[in-house]
Amino acid sequence: MSALKRVQQWATFARIWHVYDAKWQNPFQSSLLLKKYLMGMHKPIYHPMNDCGDHVIVINSKEIALPGDEWKKRVYFHHTGYPGGATWTLAWELHSKDPTMVIKKAVYNSMDGNLQRRYTMQRLHIFPDENVPEELMKNVSNQIRGIKPVPKRLDHYSEQEVKEFPKIIDYPKDYVLR
Amino acid sequence: MNSLLRIVKNAPNIKNIQARGVSLTTQLNLKEIREVQEGKTLTIYGETVPSPREPYLIKNENPHVCPLCALGMEVKHTDVLILSQFLRSDGCMLPKRITGLCNKQQKKISSLVTMAQKAGLMPNLNPANSKKDPSKRFQWKKYNKYFDESTIDQKKNHKKLIEFS
Ligand SMILES: [Zn+2]
Numbered sequence: 001m002s003a004l005k006r007v008q009q010w011a012t013f014a015r016i017w018h019v020y021d022a023k024w025q026n027p028f029q030s031s032l033l034l035k036k037y038l039m040g041m042h043k044p045i046y047h048p049m050n051d052c053g054d055h056v057i058v059i060n061s062k063e064i065a066l067p068g069d070e071w072k073k074r075v076y077f078h079h080t081g082y083p084g085g086a087t088w089t090l091a092w093e094l095h096s097k098d099p100t101m102v103i104k105k106a107v108y109n110s111m112d113g114n115l116q117r118r119y120t121m122q123r124l125h126i127f128p129d130e131n132v133p134e135e136l137m138k139n140v141s142n143q144i145r146g147i148k149p150v151p152k153r154l155d156h157y158s159e160q161e162v163k164e165f166p167k168i169i170d171y172p173k174d175y176v177l178r
Numbered sequence: 179m180n181s182l183l184r185i186v187k188n189a190p191n192i193k194n195i196q197a198r199g200v201s202l203t204t205q206l207n208l209k210e211i212r213e214v215q216e217g218k219t220l221t222i223y224g225e226t227v228p229s230p231r232e233p234y235l236i237k238n239e240n241p242h243v244c245p246l247c248a249l250g251m252e253v254k255h256t257d258v259l260i261l262s263q264f265l266r267s268d269g270c271m272l273p274k275r276i277t278g279l280c281n282k283q284q285k286k287i288s289s290l291v292t293m294a295q296k297a298g299l300m301p302n303l304n305p306a307n308s309k310k311d312p313s314k315r316f317q318w319k320k321y322n323k324y325f326d327e328s329t330i331d332q333k334k335n336h337k338k339l340i341e342f343s
Contacts (some may be wrong), residue, residue, distance in 0.1 A: 026324075066321070069323075153299050153300070167231040168263055169235075170209075176267075
């Protein structure tokens, strides 16, 4: 086996580490993207019995965005198994208890329930902010592009940018500014 | 009842106050309210200012339609630089006679402004007693959210337009 082929062989079967910035991203749409990387479905050698999934580090999971009023409409059900042990937790309550849980459950539920699912989930590393341990971050060689553009707040634009942005309407002549 | 009538009778003449609407000097100019505190006296006056928007105004090429229809843009709720042009400094939507928009656009813009405010994208344009920082809001309101512009219902406006035409 030539040196080139040998390296190609290593590169094919090596686990790659990806980083994904979840800031202002929908966790349920992101999960459909992340599961492909976790299961290795983006690789030409993919097969359900072929253990070729990659690692994904999700950062800023605290700043995920849900559409409309879904924070108070989405409900997570849990049952302890005892009588009266059912609980219903709203998405915002779950998120305030553990800011990694919503995206974790989204990825978990996006995959089929088979024996591989638990092992695939072990390759997903979620962090509520940007503080990732150095020994994980040094493996990263790829960033997954976000699905939604991150909106910029008006108070984060400079005063000059706001002032010099093209104006659609002008004030009437007799208007009192307030 | 009699005493109440007497109070109304003795009140200062309201008619005289309203009759002072006429002025011979130029009153109609763009003004800014300024407050100056000097010791114990507070002076509030309106100062005539040039429009800060004039050099950056886009010329309306088609004067038969409103400025926003003439541009034909698809405005989203994240375009805060556009939406903030239709607001007062406390985040209130300007009325139609000041914005000069048509019925349809005025409604659409006010819906978009509501979306942007709920998503916390314009926290500096809010009433003085607001907390400004969206992450300090109450319960579910403190988390990031976004909206779909296609959920704005324009059927009602559309119907009206057909009736008029
Ligand atoms: Zn119009």
